[in-house]
Amino acid sequence: MSMRKSFGICTFFEPQNGEKGTLAIKLVNSTIGTPLASVHQEDDKSEYPFVGVEGVLSLNSSANLTLAILGSVRTIRDYTEGGSLNPLFQDAINVSKENENGVQFSRLWLDNTTTTTLSLEPWEDSTGKIDVHDKTASFGPGLYRFSASFNYPQLEQLSPQEVLNEESQSLIEEDPSQVQSLSFFSYTEKLLAGGWRFLTYFGRDSMIAALLLEPVLSTGNSSAMEAVIGAVLERVNREDGSVCHEESIGDYATFQNMQKNIVSTDAVFDYHMIDTDYFLPILMARYSNTSSDRVKPLLDTKAGKVNAKNRDLTWRDLSYISAQKIMKATEAFEKDPSIKNLIQFKDNEGTGQWRDSPSGLGGARIPFDVNCALVPAALYAISELAGISDVYPDNSDTKTWKDAAAKRAKVWEDKTLSFFQYNITTEKAASLVEDYTSKIDFYDGPAQTESLRKYSSAGKVVDYALAIKSIESPDKIIVTHTDTAFRLFLLDSEDDEQLTTFINASANAILRPFPAGLSTPIGAVVANPALSGNDDFTGIFTNSAYHGTVIWGWQLALMAKGLERQLQRCLACHAKRAPCLIRHVPAFCRDEGVYNALRSAYNHLWDLIEANSDQLQSEVWSWTYSKDGYKFSPLGALTSGTESNIRQLWSFSFLATYYCMSVLYQTLRPSTSYVRKGRSSSSVIPTSTIIKNTFPTHHSIISQC
Structure with missing residues (x-):
């Protein structure tokens, strides 16, 4: 359990019978909370009150609490990711009996003022029992009340x-x-x-x-x-x-x-x-x-x-x-x-x-x-x-x-794009993707090389390097990526030749399915090394790598907003009955192939977003592949994968998008042909259906968002 302002408590239980997977721990609703309640206790000896959480947990069998970490979230993260525990923190933890049947873990911070405390005791008429030996507490099966608190100044929360x-x-x-x-x-x-x-x-x-x-x-x-x-x-x-x-x-x-x-x-x-x-x-x-x-x-x-x-x-x-x-x-x-x-x-x-x-x-x-x-x-x-x-x-x-x-x-x-741009013939790209597909062990599906010919530019795959190695060794990191979204979202470039190429390349990367491009049914991956021809990159950018062939929710939002921003620039060009002769409209708006690729990429991306709406609030997620196709997987569930935050600040970005689409829906209510059946204004409104019907006439609403 982590408490506000980056401080927390983490406890590790082991089944007494030694069989992994047999111990079940869960929070239960009680008269204390459903399932949690807040702690706020004044103490005459402390400048600040003790605050935290309490509740009731259930153990299905006998267990030992073998390790308690009372410190910062950083300390907990260091242990879960690398297994290291600093004696300066751990040796300061006191374990003692409390109220005859309970146990208390406490630690005085390095400031010699703040104390973190975790108390556990059998809940009401539960048959639970606690024994303490050194710093290990033993629990019988049953219900236990716990209370975790500390006396540190709190921030003022925004409701x-x-x-x-x-x-x-x-x-x-x-x-x-x-x-x-x-x-x-x-x-x-x-x-x-x-x-x-x-x-x-x-x-x-x-x-x-x-x-x-x-x-x-x-x-x-x-x-x-x-x-x-x-x-x-x-x-x-x-x-x-x-x-x-x-x-x-x-x-x-x-x-x-x-x-x-x-x-x-x-x-x-x-x-x-x-x-x-x-x-x-x-x-x-x-x-x-x-x-x-x-x-x-x-x-x-x-x-x-x-x-x-x-x-x-x-x-x-x-x-x-x-x-x-x-x-x-x-x-x-x-x-x-x-x-x-x-x-x-x-x-x-x-x-x-x-x-x-x-x-x-x-x-x-x-x-x-x-x-x-x-x-x-x-x-x-x-x-x-x-x-x-x-x-x-x-x-x-x-x-x-x-x-x-x-x-x-x-x-x-x-002047910067040219340093990162690279071109590969579709024939060479197909060979690279097929070779990549044969080497990776987390995907054994089709190479999707036909998409390279369909979504390319005059027989060439144009793309932009994820990075340049260094000044001394200026090799391009040939990894297809989603960071093009930053440029789409933040800039309205005016170099028409360069912009048209960039828009087309960015859209094509989204339209091409993995492993030829970025799209999977689970979302658009943030990196794909298939065109690199580099075995090191193949081993680095995997489906279990934190920044590999995985999906980040906020990157989906950024790409969607970036593609939308560029489409907005074409509003005057594609409004009903408006001739495409306006000088300030970018040239790509008048290029039917590029404009349609951009619009298709936007629609396709929103289909992926809508299909994976259950994951959007989390930090990062991944996938596995079998004969049944793609399947969602938490990143931490994969071998060598890192646990993801269950909630991430920038992953709430879709709140703004859904709000804007809801406003647009309400504005257009008399003409609702673009809304899919069975959906209401409060559900995820698929913006892919809005482009054709609303971009020409509702610039003011969309631009506000």
Whole structure:
């Protein structure tokens, strides 16, 4: 059980008969809760009350509680992923009898103030019995009451009503489970990334979630949107402008400080990611467009409440310092658009963007998403923000940013794609896919090579590398991927030749079924190495790899929104009775083959999303394949697979999409021919059916979303 603010308790039971799989543990409803209830107990000896959860659990047979971890979620995660337990934490756990029939596990934190406690005792008339020997507690079959609590200051949670804006309050009744989960992760000070494994602040996760959830998130003072922006600004590194990737607080922060010979309970911040910096101005610009009256009061906020090193600064100062870093880091490429001037991972760091597992980029250091999407989008945002009063200090630097940042953004937008693009003849691609299919052991279905000829460009498969290995060794990582969605979602490129090729390639990758492309009946996989001809990549990007041939819910949402954004650009061209002669409409809108591929990819992706709606709130999931075809599988259930968060912040992105489609449905109610039979406005409305009937005439509604 994990408790709020990244702290938790994890217990491991073993059957006394030694037979694995025979012990069943479950929560049961009781007069305490259904099945859980909250704990809130004042203590005269503590500055803060003891808070937590309690309930009743059932054991079907005798069991030993052999291990209890009382600490941070990070400590629990370290053990479950690597098996390591630090004696500094474990040796401090006290196990004692309580109330004759019960047992208590407790640990005083490294701050010598906070205590975590877990108590268990037989429930009412249950025949359960507890014996204690050293640090092992033995339980007979029966019902047991448990209570887990700690006395640590709590955050102020945003209720479902507070986390959503006024226009989307109907979602509380239409989708109570998702909204309640979103509320669970949302606080006035910050939003948390997911549960249970990442129940803490992650800058990237928060900002991506805010961008995708923008149509429904609350705005204004003490709102969800300002919680995200404020949390990011508060944690900016004043020395170099880096945006915080992850924070450690509480007991684990004290531990990390001790490792540096520092006696402190202050939070510890991780700044090693490179992508997180660029999301900040993008999100700030979006918010400034919709809530201009909040810019000054938000940025006037004094920093230092969480990051003590920022105490003499304001959030405006920190936004400026961060923007300065971006302007400095992107300058060289404008002068010399070459691989050596692309953004790469920081020295001595093996990860730097969202694919942050050790092999997430195949060992490469120069990622596609950062260079081809995030950098130009951030520069356009800085240009926009520089033209708004009260965002940045008024000085000689910022006076030039409005024009300079926009000019530089155009260079990054137009000059980066070519470094990542590659072309393979359909014959060669078919050979590579067939070879790949013969080597992998998790799929023995058809190679789907006919789709390479159907979804290609003049006899060639055009695609974009997941990354470039390094400046010294600029090999392209030939892995088909979903990170093209960042560029689709964040940019409206104007280089028609390049844009048309990119749109067609991105759409074709979605339309091609695995292993020739990204689509499976379980969703679109985030990576596919079939065209690489590289055995190492084949072994790295598997269906059990965290960033392999697996499905991430938020990536489905990002791709759907990206494809939708590009389709919106064709509205004037494809409106009823409107001739396609408008100059500002991109050329791909007038290319029937490319436009139809884009629209088909969007429709197909939404069919996949709708078919897998039960999984969308989770972090990541996978699949298996047999003679019966594809079958959903939790990632953690596969050999060497990592347990997924059951709920993930950015996976709630579909709340916004469903809301927008619901609004559109209500607007078009008199003409409901596009709604599939048996579906109501409160169910998942398949947007694939909306393109033809609504895009031409309802631009204003769709663009708001």
